[in-house]
Amino acid sequence: MGLIKEFLAMVSFVWVFGCSCASGLLEHQFYRNSCGAAEMIVKEEVKTSVLTDPSTAAALLRLAFHDCQVDGCDASILLGEPNSLPMELKSDKNFGIRKMGIIDMIKTSLEQHCPQTVSCADIIQLAAREAIYLSGGPYIQVLTGRRDSVSASKQRADKQLPASDISIDEFIRIFGENNISLEEGVALIGAHTLGRTHCRNIIDRLQPRTDPTLSPVFSLLLKTVCSNPYLSDITFAQNDATVFVFDNRYFLDIQDGRGLLKIDSEVARDPRTRPYVVMFGRDMMRFFDLFTSGFLRLSSSKVLVGEEGEIRKDCRFRNK
CATH class of the missing domain: 1.10.520.10 (Peroxidase; domain 1)
Incomplete structure:
Protein backbone atom coordinates (compact mmCIF):
# COMPACT_ATOMS: atom_id res chain seq x y z
CA MET A 1 0.00 0.00 0.00
CA PRO A 162 -24.58 23.78 -2.50
CA ALA A 163 -27.66 22.93 -0.47
CA SER A 164 -27.91 19.61 1.39
CA ASP A 165 -30.65 18.57 -1.05
CA ILE A 166 -28.71 19.56 -4.19
CA SER A 167 -29.94 17.91 -7.39
CA ILE A 168 -27.75 15.85 -9.68
CA ASP A 169 -28.03 18.51 -12.41
CA GLU A 170 -26.83 21.24 -10.04
CA PHE A 171 -24.05 18.97 -8.84
CA ILE A 172 -22.82 18.50 -12.41
CA ARG A 173 -23.10 22.23 -13.15
CA ILE A 174 -21.07 23.30 -10.10
CA PHE A 175 -18.15 21.01 -10.85
CA GLY A 176 -18.25 21.86 -14.54
CA GLU A 177 -17.86 25.56 -13.71
CA ASN A 178 -14.61 24.67 -11.92
CA ASN A 179 -13.28 22.72 -14.91
CA ILE A 180 -13.75 19.45 -13.00
CA SER A 181 -14.75 16.45 -15.07
CA LEU A 182 -17.83 14.42 -14.20
CA GLU A 183 -15.64 11.48 -13.16
CA GLU A 184 -13.60 13.74 -10.88
CA GLY A 185 -16.79 15.24 -9.46
CA VAL A 186 -18.12 11.80 -8.53
CA ALA A 187 -14.76 11.03 -6.93
CA LEU A 188 -14.88 14.27 -4.93
CA ILE A 189 -18.30 13.46 -3.53
CA GLY A 190 -16.58 10.33 -2.26
CA ALA A 191 -15.28 12.62 0.49
CA HIS A 192 -18.55 11.59 2.16
CA THR A 193 -16.68 8.43 3.09
CA LEU A 194 -15.48 10.38 6.15
CA GLY A 195 -17.54 11.73 8.98
CA ARG A 196 -21.18 12.07 9.94
CA THR A 197 -24.23 14.00 8.75
CA HIS A 198 -26.58 15.97 10.97
CA CYS A 199 -30.06 14.52 11.09
CA ARG A 200 -31.42 17.94 10.09
CA ASN A 201 -30.02 17.35 6.59
CA ILE A 202 -31.79 14.02 6.06
CA ILE A 203 -35.01 14.38 8.06
CA ASP A 204 -36.96 15.27 4.91
CA ARG A 205 -36.00 11.90 3.43
CA LEU A 206 -37.65 10.15 6.39
CA GLN A 207 -40.72 12.27 7.14
CA PRO A 208 -43.57 12.50 6.39
CA ARG A 209 -42.83 9.64 3.97
CA THR A 210 -39.70 7.61 3.42
CA ASP A 211 -37.63 8.26 0.32
CA PRO A 212 -38.12 5.09 -1.76
CA THR A 213 -34.47 5.15 -2.90
CA LEU A 214 -33.39 4.25 0.65
CA SER A 215 -33.17 0.57 1.46
CA PRO A 216 -35.88 -0.50 3.97
CA VAL A 217 -33.36 -1.63 6.57
CA PHE A 218 -31.29 1.52 6.25
CA SER A 219 -34.30 3.83 6.43
CA LEU A 220 -35.44 2.05 9.59
CA LEU A 221 -32.02 2.60 11.11
CA LEU A 222 -32.08 6.29 10.19
CA LYS A 223 -35.56 6.72 11.63
CA THR A 224 -34.26 5.30 14.89
CA VAL A 225 -31.14 7.49 14.97
CA CYS A 226 -33.02 10.62 13.86
CA SER A 227 -36.26 9.87 15.70
CA ASN A 228 -36.62 13.29 17.31
CA PRO A 229 -36.85 16.12 14.75
CA TYR A 230 -36.44 18.67 17.55
CA LEU A 231 -32.94 17.29 18.22
CA SER A 232 -31.96 17.09 14.56
CA ASP A 233 -29.32 19.81 15.01
CA ILE A 234 -27.37 17.73 17.53
CA THR A 235 -27.95 14.16 16.34
CA PHE A 236 -25.98 12.46 13.59
CA ALA A 237 -25.89 9.50 11.24
CA GLN A 238 -22.66 7.94 9.99
CA ASN A 239 -21.79 8.64 6.37
CA ASP A 240 -20.71 5.04 5.80
CA ALA A 241 -19.64 1.95 7.73
CA THR A 242 -15.98 3.06 7.94
CA VAL A 243 -16.58 6.54 9.25
CA PHE A 244 -12.97 7.36 10.16
CA VAL A 245 -11.33 5.73 7.14
CA PHE A 246 -10.89 7.33 3.73
CA ASP A 247 -11.74 4.41 1.46
CA ASN A 248 -14.25 3.42 -1.24
CA ARG A 249 -16.88 1.97 1.09
CA TYR A 250 -19.13 4.96 0.38
CA PHE A 251 -19.52 3.89 -3.26
CA LEU A 252 -20.54 0.38 -2.24
CA ASP A 253 -23.03 1.68 0.30
CA ILE A 254 -24.83 4.09 -2.01
CA GLN A 255 -25.30 1.36 -4.63
CA ASP A 256 -27.21 -0.59 -1.96
CA GLY A 257 -29.55 2.27 -1.02
CA ARG A 258 -27.49 3.47 1.95
CA GLY A 259 -26.80 7.05 0.88
CA LEU A 260 -27.57 9.64 3.56
CA LEU A 261 -28.11 12.72 1.43
CA LYS A 262 -30.34 13.02 -1.61
CA ILE A 263 -27.30 13.56 -3.85
CA ASP A 264 -25.76 10.32 -2.54
CA SER A 265 -28.75 8.38 -3.80
CA GLU A 266 -29.00 10.31 -7.06
CA VAL A 267 -25.35 9.94 -8.01
CA ALA A 268 -25.71 6.17 -7.59
CA ARG A 269 -28.81 6.00 -9.80
CA ASP A 270 -28.34 8.61 -12.53
CA PRO A 271 -27.07 7.00 -15.76
CA ARG A 272 -24.52 9.82 -16.19
CA THR A 273 -22.80 9.15 -12.88
CA ARG A 274 -23.63 5.56 -11.93
CA PRO A 275 -20.83 4.01 -14.08
CA TYR A 276 -18.25 5.96 -12.07
CA VAL A 277 -19.87 4.94 -8.78
CA VAL A 278 -19.66 1.29 -9.79
CA MET A 279 -16.08 1.67 -10.99
CA PHE A 280 -14.91 3.38 -7.78
CA GLY A 281 -16.66 0.71 -5.73
CA ARG A 282 -14.58 -1.90 -7.54
CA ASP A 283 -11.30 -0.02 -7.79
CA MET A 284 -10.19 2.06 -4.81
CA MET A 285 -6.95 3.12 -6.47
CA ARG A 286 -8.92 4.58 -9.38
CA PHE A 287 -11.02 6.48 -6.84
CA PHE A 288 -7.88 7.81 -5.15
CA ASP A 289 -6.40 8.87 -8.48
CA LEU A 290 -9.52 10.77 -9.63
CA PHE A 291 -10.12 12.26 -6.19
CA THR A 292 -6.55 13.58 -6.28
CA SER A 293 -6.91 15.22 -9.68
CA GLY A 294 -10.32 16.65 -8.76
CA PHE A 295 -9.03 18.00 -5.46
CA LEU A 296 -6.11 19.69 -7.21
CA ARG A 297 -8.41 21.30 -9.76
CA LEU A 298 -10.83 22.56 -7.12
CA SER A 299 -8.12 23.87 -4.81
CA SER A 300 -6.40 25.70 -7.71
CA SER A 301 -9.56 27.35 -9.07
CA LYS A 302 -10.09 31.11 -8.72
CA VAL A 303 -7.36 31.61 -6.12
CA LEU A 304 -5.67 34.87 -5.14
CA VAL A 305 -1.98 35.01 -6.02
CA GLY A 306 0.89 37.48 -6.41
CA GLU A 307 -0.07 40.83 -4.91
CA GLU A 308 -3.78 40.02 -4.62
CA GLY A 309 -5.37 39.86 -1.19
CA GLU A 310 -2.98 39.65 1.76
CA ILE A 311 -1.20 37.27 4.11
CA ARG A 312 -3.18 37.57 7.32
CA LYS A 313 -1.39 37.71 10.66
CA ASP A 314 -4.50 36.24 12.29
CA CYS A 315 -6.70 33.97 10.21
CA ARG A 316 -9.87 35.41 11.72
CA PHE A 317 -9.28 39.08 10.90
CA ARG A 318 -7.99 41.34 8.14
CA ASN A 319 -4.63 42.98 8.71
CA LYS A 320 -4.91 46.55 9.98
Missing part, protein backbone atom coordinates in the same frame (compact mmCIF):
# COMPACT_ATOMS: atom_id res chain seq x y z
CA GLY A 2 2.87 2.40 0.81
CA LEU A 3 4.39 1.99 -2.65
CA ILE A 4 1.00 2.51 -4.27
CA LYS A 5 0.46 5.74 -2.36
CA GLU A 6 3.91 7.00 -3.32
CA PHE A 7 3.15 6.19 -6.96
CA LEU A 8 -0.15 8.09 -6.81
CA ALA A 9 1.60 11.06 -5.26
CA MET A 10 4.12 11.05 -8.10
CA VAL A 11 1.33 10.81 -10.68
CA SER A 12 -0.45 13.75 -9.04
CA PHE A 13 2.75 15.82 -9.15
CA VAL A 14 3.30 15.16 -12.85
CA TRP A 15 -0.38 15.67 -13.67
CA VAL A 16 -0.52 19.15 -12.11
CA PHE A 17 2.59 20.49 -13.76
CA GLY A 18 1.45 19.17 -17.13
CA CYS A 19 -1.98 20.73 -16.76
CA SER A 20 -3.26 24.19 -17.62
CA CYS A 21 -5.43 24.19 -14.47
CA ALA A 22 -2.60 25.32 -12.19
CA SER A 23 -3.40 28.94 -11.40
CA GLY A 24 -0.98 31.86 -11.52
CA LEU A 25 1.88 31.46 -9.09
CA LEU A 26 0.72 28.29 -7.33
CA GLU A 27 3.48 25.75 -7.19
CA HIS A 28 4.74 22.73 -5.32
CA GLN A 29 6.52 23.71 -2.06
CA PHE A 30 6.02 27.42 -2.58
CA TYR A 31 7.47 28.13 0.90
CA ARG A 32 10.65 26.05 0.54
CA ASN A 33 12.84 29.18 0.75
CA SER A 34 10.70 31.57 2.79
CA CYS A 35 9.46 29.08 5.42
CA GLY A 36 10.97 25.67 4.86
CA ALA A 37 9.30 24.09 7.89
CA ALA A 38 5.78 25.22 6.93
CA GLU A 39 4.39 21.95 5.59
CA MET A 40 5.99 19.92 8.41
CA ILE A 41 4.40 22.21 11.02
CA VAL A 42 1.00 21.70 9.42
CA LYS A 43 1.57 17.95 9.29
CA GLU A 44 2.50 17.62 12.96
CA GLU A 45 -0.37 19.80 14.21
CA VAL A 46 -2.94 17.88 12.16
CA LYS A 47 -1.45 14.53 13.16
CA THR A 48 -1.76 15.39 16.84
CA SER A 49 -5.35 16.56 16.38
CA VAL A 50 -6.44 13.49 14.40
CA LEU A 51 -4.87 11.11 16.93
CA THR A 52 -6.71 12.94 19.71
CA ASP A 53 -10.02 13.06 17.83
CA PRO A 54 -10.41 10.97 14.64
CA SER A 55 -13.43 13.04 13.59
CA THR A 56 -11.01 15.92 12.97
CA ALA A 57 -10.16 14.58 9.51
CA ALA A 58 -13.70 14.90 8.17
CA ALA A 59 -14.06 18.37 9.70
CA LEU A 60 -10.87 19.67 8.08
CA LEU A 61 -11.80 18.24 4.69
CA ARG A 62 -15.24 19.83 4.83
CA LEU A 63 -13.69 23.14 5.88
CA ALA A 64 -11.42 23.05 2.82
CA PHE A 65 -14.25 22.24 0.42
CA HIS A 66 -16.53 24.93 1.82
CA ASP A 67 -13.78 27.53 1.66
CA CYS A 68 -13.07 26.74 -1.99
CA GLN A 69 -16.73 26.80 -3.00
CA VAL A 70 -17.15 30.48 -2.11
CA ASP A 71 -15.04 32.68 -4.41
CA GLY A 72 -12.18 30.15 -4.47
CA CYS A 73 -9.78 28.89 -1.79
CA ASP A 74 -8.98 32.15 0.00
CA ALA A 75 -9.70 31.49 3.70
CA SER A 76 -12.73 33.76 3.53
CA ILE A 77 -14.58 31.13 5.57
CA LEU A 78 -12.50 32.14 8.62
CA LEU A 79 -12.90 35.88 8.26
CA GLY A 80 -15.07 37.83 10.67
CA GLU A 81 -15.30 40.84 12.93
CA PRO A 82 -14.08 41.03 16.54
CA ASN A 83 -16.32 39.14 18.98
CA SER A 84 -18.60 37.85 16.23
CA LEU A 85 -19.13 34.71 14.17
CA PRO A 86 -17.14 34.57 10.91
CA MET A 87 -19.30 36.03 8.14
CA GLU A 88 -19.62 32.91 5.98
CA LEU A 89 -20.46 30.77 9.01
CA LYS A 90 -23.63 32.81 9.40
CA SER A 91 -24.90 31.01 6.30
CA ASP A 92 -27.10 28.06 7.18
CA LYS A 93 -25.25 26.07 4.51
CA ASN A 94 -22.15 26.19 6.71
CA PHE A 95 -23.96 24.69 9.67
CA GLY A 96 -21.70 22.30 11.55
CA ILE A 97 -18.37 23.64 10.25
CA ARG A 98 -15.88 23.04 13.07
CA LYS A 99 -12.24 22.50 14.04
CA MET A 100 -11.27 25.97 12.85
CA GLY A 101 -9.26 26.27 16.03
CA ILE A 102 -6.76 23.82 14.54
CA ILE A 103 -6.09 26.27 11.71
CA ASP A 104 -5.60 28.99 14.34
CA MET A 105 -3.08 26.85 16.22
CA ILE A 106 -1.16 26.10 13.04
CA LYS A 107 -1.13 29.79 12.14
CA THR A 108 0.20 30.71 15.58
CA SER A 109 3.06 28.22 15.21
CA LEU A 110 3.87 29.46 11.72
CA GLU A 111 3.86 33.09 12.81
CA GLN A 112 6.50 32.21 15.40
CA HIS A 113 8.71 30.56 12.77
CA CYS A 114 8.16 32.87 9.80
CA PRO A 115 5.91 35.87 10.48
CA GLN A 116 3.29 36.88 7.90
CA THR A 117 4.59 34.43 5.30
CA VAL A 118 2.21 31.45 5.04
CA SER A 119 -1.37 32.24 4.07
CA CYS A 120 -4.36 30.92 5.96
CA ALA A 121 -5.73 29.76 2.59
CA ASP A 122 -2.73 27.48 2.12
CA ILE A 123 -2.93 26.24 5.70
CA ILE A 124 -6.52 25.08 5.13
CA GLN A 125 -5.61 23.12 1.99
CA LEU A 126 -2.46 21.60 3.50
CA ALA A 127 -4.40 20.59 6.62
CA ALA A 128 -7.01 18.88 4.44
CA ARG A 129 -4.23 17.04 2.59
CA GLU A 130 -2.84 15.69 5.85
CA ALA A 131 -6.33 14.77 7.10
CA ILE A 132 -7.01 12.72 3.97
CA TYR A 133 -3.68 10.90 4.17
CA LEU A 134 -3.85 10.20 7.91
CA SER A 135 -7.28 8.63 7.34
CA GLY A 136 -5.91 6.19 4.77
CA GLY A 137 -6.44 8.24 1.62
CA PRO A 138 -3.99 9.36 -1.07
CA TYR A 139 -1.15 11.77 -0.36
CA ILE A 140 -1.89 14.79 -2.53
CA GLN A 141 0.91 17.05 -3.69
CA VAL A 142 -1.01 20.24 -2.90
CA LEU A 143 0.10 23.39 -4.68
CA THR A 144 0.73 26.46 -2.54
CA GLY A 145 1.11 30.20 -2.99
CA ARG A 146 -2.48 31.28 -2.31
CA ARG A 147 -3.22 34.63 -0.75
CA ASP A 148 -5.95 35.44 1.76
CA SER A 149 -9.17 37.24 0.99
CA VAL A 150 -9.81 40.65 2.56
CA SER A 151 -13.59 40.21 2.53
CA ALA A 152 -16.25 37.65 3.31
CA SER A 153 -20.01 37.59 2.85
CA LYS A 154 -22.89 35.54 4.21
CA GLN A 155 -24.82 36.38 1.07
CA ARG A 156 -22.11 35.00 -1.22
CA ALA A 157 -21.94 31.85 0.88
CA ASP A 158 -25.73 31.47 0.67
CA LYS A 159 -25.57 31.78 -3.10
CA GLN A 160 -22.49 29.70 -3.91
CA LEU A 161 -22.54 26.82 -1.43
Whole structure:
Protein backbone atom coordinates (compact mmCIF):
# COMPACT_ATOMS: atom_id res chain seq x y z
CA MET A 1 0.00 0.00 0.00
CA GLY A 2 2.87 2.40 0.81
CA LEU A 3 4.39 1.99 -2.65
CA ILE A 4 1.00 2.51 -4.27
CA LYS A 5 0.46 5.74 -2.36
CA GLU A 6 3.91 7.00 -3.32
CA PHE A 7 3.15 6.19 -6.96
CA LEU A 8 -0.15 8.09 -6.81
CA ALA A 9 1.60 11.06 -5.26
CA MET A 10 4.12 11.05 -8.10
CA VAL A 11 1.33 10.81 -10.68
CA SER A 12 -0.45 13.75 -9.04
CA PHE A 13 2.75 15.82 -9.15
CA VAL A 14 3.30 15.16 -12.85
CA TRP A 15 -0.38 15.67 -13.67
CA VAL A 16 -0.52 19.15 -12.11
CA PHE A 17 2.59 20.49 -13.76
CA GLY A 18 1.45 19.17 -17.13
CA CYS A 19 -1.98 20.73 -16.76
CA SER A 20 -3.26 24.19 -17.62
CA CYS A 21 -5.43 24.19 -14.47
CA ALA A 22 -2.60 25.32 -12.19
CA SER A 23 -3.40 28.94 -11.40
CA GLY A 24 -0.98 31.86 -11.52
CA LEU A 25 1.88 31.46 -9.09
CA LEU A 26 0.72 28.29 -7.33
CA GLU A 27 3.48 25.75 -7.19
CA HIS A 28 4.74 22.73 -5.32
CA GLN A 29 6.52 23.71 -2.06
CA PHE A 30 6.02 27.42 -2.58
CA TYR A 31 7.47 28.13 0.90
CA ARG A 32 10.65 26.05 0.54
CA ASN A 33 12.84 29.18 0.75
CA SER A 34 10.70 31.57 2.79
CA CYS A 35 9.46 29.08 5.42
CA GLY A 36 10.97 25.67 4.86
CA ALA A 37 9.30 24.09 7.89
CA ALA A 38 5.78 25.22 6.93
CA GLU A 39 4.39 21.95 5.59
CA MET A 40 5.99 19.92 8.41
CA ILE A 41 4.40 22.21 11.02
CA VAL A 42 1.00 21.70 9.42
CA LYS A 43 1.57 17.95 9.29
CA GLU A 44 2.50 17.62 12.96
CA GLU A 45 -0.37 19.80 14.21
CA VAL A 46 -2.94 17.88 12.16
CA LYS A 47 -1.45 14.53 13.16
CA THR A 48 -1.76 15.39 16.84
CA SER A 49 -5.35 16.56 16.38
CA VAL A 50 -6.44 13.49 14.40
CA LEU A 51 -4.87 11.11 16.93
CA THR A 52 -6.71 12.94 19.71
CA ASP A 53 -10.02 13.06 17.83
CA PRO A 54 -10.41 10.97 14.64
CA SER A 55 -13.43 13.04 13.59
CA THR A 56 -11.01 15.92 12.97
CA ALA A 57 -10.16 14.58 9.51
CA ALA A 58 -13.70 14.90 8.17
CA ALA A 59 -14.06 18.37 9.70
CA LEU A 60 -10.87 19.67 8.08
CA LEU A 61 -11.80 18.24 4.69
CA ARG A 62 -15.24 19.83 4.83
CA LEU A 63 -13.69 23.14 5.88
CA ALA A 64 -11.42 23.05 2.82
CA PHE A 65 -14.25 22.24 0.42
CA HIS A 66 -16.53 24.93 1.82
CA ASP A 67 -13.78 27.53 1.66
CA CYS A 68 -13.07 26.74 -1.99
CA GLN A 69 -16.73 26.80 -3.00
CA VAL A 70 -17.15 30.48 -2.11
CA ASP A 71 -15.04 32.68 -4.41
CA GLY A 72 -12.18 30.15 -4.47
CA CYS A 73 -9.78 28.89 -1.79
CA ASP A 74 -8.98 32.15 0.00
CA ALA A 75 -9.70 31.49 3.70
CA SER A 76 -12.73 33.76 3.53
CA ILE A 77 -14.58 31.13 5.57
CA LEU A 78 -12.50 32.14 8.62
CA LEU A 79 -12.90 35.88 8.26
CA GLY A 80 -15.07 37.83 10.67
CA GLU A 81 -15.30 40.84 12.93
CA PRO A 82 -14.08 41.03 16.54
CA ASN A 83 -16.32 39.14 18.98
CA SER A 84 -18.60 37.85 16.23
CA LEU A 85 -19.13 34.71 14.17
CA PRO A 86 -17.14 34.57 10.91
CA MET A 87 -19.30 36.03 8.14
CA GLU A 88 -19.62 32.91 5.98
CA LEU A 89 -20.46 30.77 9.01
CA LYS A 90 -23.63 32.81 9.40
CA SER A 91 -24.90 31.01 6.30
CA ASP A 92 -27.10 28.06 7.18
CA LYS A 93 -25.25 26.07 4.51
CA ASN A 94 -22.15 26.19 6.71
CA PHE A 95 -23.96 24.69 9.67
CA GLY A 96 -21.70 22.30 11.55
CA ILE A 97 -18.37 23.64 10.25
CA ARG A 98 -15.88 23.04 13.07
CA LYS A 99 -12.24 22.50 14.04
CA MET A 100 -11.27 25.97 12.85
CA GLY A 101 -9.26 26.27 16.03
CA ILE A 102 -6.76 23.82 14.54
CA ILE A 103 -6.09 26.27 11.71
CA ASP A 104 -5.60 28.99 14.34
CA MET A 105 -3.08 26.85 16.22
CA ILE A 106 -1.16 26.10 13.04
CA LYS A 107 -1.13 29.79 12.14
CA THR A 108 0.20 30.71 15.58
CA SER A 109 3.06 28.22 15.21
CA LEU A 110 3.87 29.46 11.72
CA GLU A 111 3.86 33.09 12.81
CA GLN A 112 6.50 32.21 15.40
CA HIS A 113 8.71 30.56 12.77
CA CYS A 114 8.16 32.87 9.80
CA PRO A 115 5.91 35.87 10.48
CA GLN A 116 3.29 36.88 7.90
CA THR A 117 4.59 34.43 5.30
CA VAL A 118 2.21 31.45 5.04
CA SER A 119 -1.37 32.24 4.07
CA CYS A 120 -4.36 30.92 5.96
CA ALA A 121 -5.73 29.76 2.59
CA ASP A 122 -2.73 27.48 2.12
CA ILE A 123 -2.93 26.24 5.70
CA ILE A 124 -6.52 25.08 5.13
CA GLN A 125 -5.61 23.12 1.99
CA LEU A 126 -2.46 21.60 3.50
CA ALA A 127 -4.40 20.59 6.62
CA ALA A 128 -7.01 18.88 4.44
CA ARG A 129 -4.23 17.04 2.59
CA GLU A 130 -2.84 15.69 5.85
CA ALA A 131 -6.33 14.77 7.10
CA ILE A 132 -7.01 12.72 3.97
CA TYR A 133 -3.68 10.90 4.17
CA LEU A 134 -3.85 10.20 7.91
CA SER A 135 -7.28 8.63 7.34
CA GLY A 136 -5.91 6.19 4.77
CA GLY A 137 -6.44 8.24 1.62
CA PRO A 138 -3.99 9.36 -1.07
CA TYR A 139 -1.15 11.77 -0.36
CA ILE A 140 -1.89 14.79 -2.53
CA GLN A 141 0.91 17.05 -3.69
CA VAL A 142 -1.01 20.24 -2.90
CA LEU A 143 0.10 23.39 -4.68
CA THR A 144 0.73 26.46 -2.54
CA GLY A 145 1.11 30.20 -2.99
CA ARG A 146 -2.48 31.28 -2.31
CA ARG A 147 -3.22 34.63 -0.75
CA ASP A 148 -5.95 35.44 1.76
CA SER A 149 -9.17 37.24 0.99
CA VAL A 150 -9.81 40.65 2.56
CA SER A 151 -13.59 40.21 2.53
CA ALA A 152 -16.25 37.65 3.31
CA SER A 153 -20.01 37.59 2.85
CA LYS A 154 -22.89 35.54 4.21
CA GLN A 155 -24.82 36.38 1.07
CA ARG A 156 -22.11 35.00 -1.22
CA ALA A 157 -21.94 31.85 0.88
CA ASP A 158 -25.73 31.47 0.67
CA LYS A 159 -25.57 31.78 -3.10
CA GLN A 160 -22.49 29.70 -3.91
CA LEU A 161 -22.54 26.82 -1.43
CA PRO A 162 -24.58 23.78 -2.50
CA ALA A 163 -27.66 22.93 -0.47
CA SER A 164 -27.91 19.61 1.39
CA ASP A 165 -30.65 18.57 -1.05
CA ILE A 166 -28.71 19.56 -4.19
CA SER A 167 -29.94 17.91 -7.39
CA ILE A 168 -27.75 15.85 -9.68
CA ASP A 169 -28.03 18.51 -12.41
CA GLU A 170 -26.83 21.24 -10.04
CA PHE A 171 -24.05 18.97 -8.84
CA ILE A 172 -22.82 18.50 -12.41
CA ARG A 173 -23.10 22.23 -13.15
CA ILE A 174 -21.07 23.30 -10.10
CA PHE A 175 -18.15 21.01 -10.85
CA GLY A 176 -18.25 21.86 -14.54
CA GLU A 177 -17.86 25.56 -13.71
CA ASN A 178 -14.61 24.67 -11.92
CA ASN A 179 -13.28 22.72 -14.91
CA ILE A 180 -13.75 19.45 -13.00
CA SER A 181 -14.75 16.45 -15.07
CA LEU A 182 -17.83 14.42 -14.20
CA GLU A 183 -15.64 11.48 -13.16
CA GLU A 184 -13.60 13.74 -10.88
CA GLY A 185 -16.79 15.24 -9.46
CA VAL A 186 -18.12 11.80 -8.53
CA ALA A 187 -14.76 11.03 -6.93
CA LEU A 188 -14.88 14.27 -4.93
CA ILE A 189 -18.30 13.46 -3.53
CA GLY A 190 -16.58 10.33 -2.26
CA ALA A 191 -15.28 12.62 0.49
CA HIS A 192 -18.55 11.59 2.16
CA THR A 193 -16.68 8.43 3.09
CA LEU A 194 -15.48 10.38 6.15
CA GLY A 195 -17.54 11.73 8.98
CA ARG A 196 -21.18 12.07 9.94
CA THR A 197 -24.23 14.00 8.75
CA HIS A 198 -26.58 15.97 10.97
CA CYS A 199 -30.06 14.52 11.09
CA ARG A 200 -31.42 17.94 10.09
CA ASN A 201 -30.02 17.35 6.59
CA ILE A 202 -31.79 14.02 6.06
CA ILE A 203 -35.01 14.38 8.06
CA ASP A 204 -36.96 15.27 4.91
CA ARG A 205 -36.00 11.90 3.43
CA LEU A 206 -37.65 10.15 6.39
CA GLN A 207 -40.72 12.27 7.14
CA PRO A 208 -43.57 12.50 6.39
CA ARG A 209 -42.83 9.64 3.97
CA THR A 210 -39.70 7.61 3.42
CA ASP A 211 -37.63 8.26 0.32
CA PRO A 212 -38.12 5.09 -1.76
CA THR A 213 -34.47 5.15 -2.90
CA LEU A 214 -33.39 4.25 0.65
CA SER A 215 -33.17 0.57 1.46
CA PRO A 216 -35.88 -0.50 3.97
CA VAL A 217 -33.36 -1.63 6.57
CA PHE A 218 -31.29 1.52 6.25
CA SER A 219 -34.30 3.83 6.43
CA LEU A 220 -35.44 2.05 9.59
CA LEU A 221 -32.02 2.60 11.11
CA LEU A 222 -32.08 6.29 10.19
CA LYS A 223 -35.56 6.72 11.63
CA THR A 224 -34.26 5.30 14.89
CA VAL A 225 -31.14 7.49 14.97
CA CYS A 226 -33.02 10.62 13.86
CA SER A 227 -36.26 9.87 15.70
CA ASN A 228 -36.62 13.29 17.31
CA PRO A 229 -36.85 16.12 14.75
CA TYR A 230 -36.44 18.67 17.55
CA LEU A 231 -32.94 17.29 18.22
CA SER A 232 -31.96 17.09 14.56
CA ASP A 233 -29.32 19.81 15.01
CA ILE A 234 -27.37 17.73 17.53
CA THR A 235 -27.95 14.16 16.34
CA PHE A 236 -25.98 12.46 13.59
CA ALA A 237 -25.89 9.50 11.24
CA GLN A 238 -22.66 7.94 9.99
CA ASN A 239 -21.79 8.64 6.37
CA ASP A 240 -20.71 5.04 5.80
CA ALA A 241 -19.64 1.95 7.73
CA THR A 242 -15.98 3.06 7.94
CA VAL A 243 -16.58 6.54 9.25
CA PHE A 244 -12.97 7.36 10.16
CA VAL A 245 -11.33 5.73 7.14
CA PHE A 246 -10.89 7.33 3.73
CA ASP A 247 -11.74 4.41 1.46
CA ASN A 248 -14.25 3.42 -1.24
CA ARG A 249 -16.88 1.97 1.09
CA TYR A 250 -19.13 4.96 0.38
CA PHE A 251 -19.52 3.89 -3.26
CA LEU A 252 -20.54 0.38 -2.24
CA ASP A 253 -23.03 1.68 0.30
CA ILE A 254 -24.83 4.09 -2.01
CA GLN A 255 -25.30 1.36 -4.63
CA ASP A 256 -27.21 -0.59 -1.96
CA GLY A 257 -29.55 2.27 -1.02
CA ARG A 258 -27.49 3.47 1.95
CA GLY A 259 -26.80 7.05 0.88
CA LEU A 260 -27.57 9.64 3.56
CA LEU A 261 -28.11 12.72 1.43
CA LYS A 262 -30.34 13.02 -1.61
CA ILE A 263 -27.30 13.56 -3.85
CA ASP A 264 -25.76 10.32 -2.54
CA SER A 265 -28.75 8.38 -3.80
CA GLU A 266 -29.00 10.31 -7.06
CA VAL A 267 -25.35 9.94 -8.01
CA ALA A 268 -25.71 6.17 -7.59
CA ARG A 269 -28.81 6.00 -9.80
CA ASP A 270 -28.34 8.61 -12.53
CA PRO A 271 -27.07 7.00 -15.76
CA ARG A 272 -24.52 9.82 -16.19
CA THR A 273 -22.80 9.15 -12.88
CA ARG A 274 -23.63 5.56 -11.93
CA PRO A 275 -20.83 4.01 -14.08
CA TYR A 276 -18.25 5.96 -12.07
CA VAL A 277 -19.87 4.94 -8.78
CA VAL A 278 -19.66 1.29 -9.79
CA MET A 279 -16.08 1.67 -10.99
CA PHE A 280 -14.91 3.38 -7.78
CA GLY A 281 -16.66 0.71 -5.73
CA ARG A 282 -14.58 -1.90 -7.54
CA ASP A 283 -11.30 -0.02 -7.79
CA MET A 284 -10.19 2.06 -4.81
CA MET A 285 -6.95 3.12 -6.47
CA ARG A 286 -8.92 4.58 -9.38
CA PHE A 287 -11.02 6.48 -6.84
CA PHE A 288 -7.88 7.81 -5.15
CA ASP A 289 -6.40 8.87 -8.48
CA LEU A 290 -9.52 10.77 -9.63
CA PHE A 291 -10.12 12.26 -6.19
CA THR A 292 -6.55 13.58 -6.28
CA SER A 293 -6.91 15.22 -9.68
CA GLY A 294 -10.32 16.65 -8.76
CA PHE A 295 -9.03 18.00 -5.46
CA LEU A 296 -6.11 19.69 -7.21
CA ARG A 297 -8.41 21.30 -9.76
CA LEU A 298 -10.83 22.56 -7.12
CA SER A 299 -8.12 23.87 -4.81
CA SER A 300 -6.40 25.70 -7.71
CA SER A 301 -9.56 27.35 -9.07
CA LYS A 302 -10.09 31.11 -8.72
CA VAL A 303 -7.36 31.61 -6.12
CA LEU A 304 -5.67 34.87 -5.14
CA VAL A 305 -1.98 35.01 -6.02
CA GLY A 306 0.89 37.48 -6.41
CA GLU A 307 -0.07 40.83 -4.91
CA GLU A 308 -3.78 40.02 -4.62
CA GLY A 309 -5.37 39.86 -1.19
CA GLU A 310 -2.98 39.65 1.76
CA ILE A 311 -1.20 37.27 4.11
CA ARG A 312 -3.18 37.57 7.32
CA LYS A 313 -1.39 37.71 10.66
CA ASP A 314 -4.50 36.24 12.29
CA CYS A 315 -6.70 33.97 10.21
CA ARG A 316 -9.87 35.41 11.72
CA PHE A 317 -9.28 39.08 10.90
CA ARG A 318 -7.99 41.34 8.14
CA ASN A 319 -4.63 42.98 8.71
CA LYS A 320 -4.91 46.55 9.98
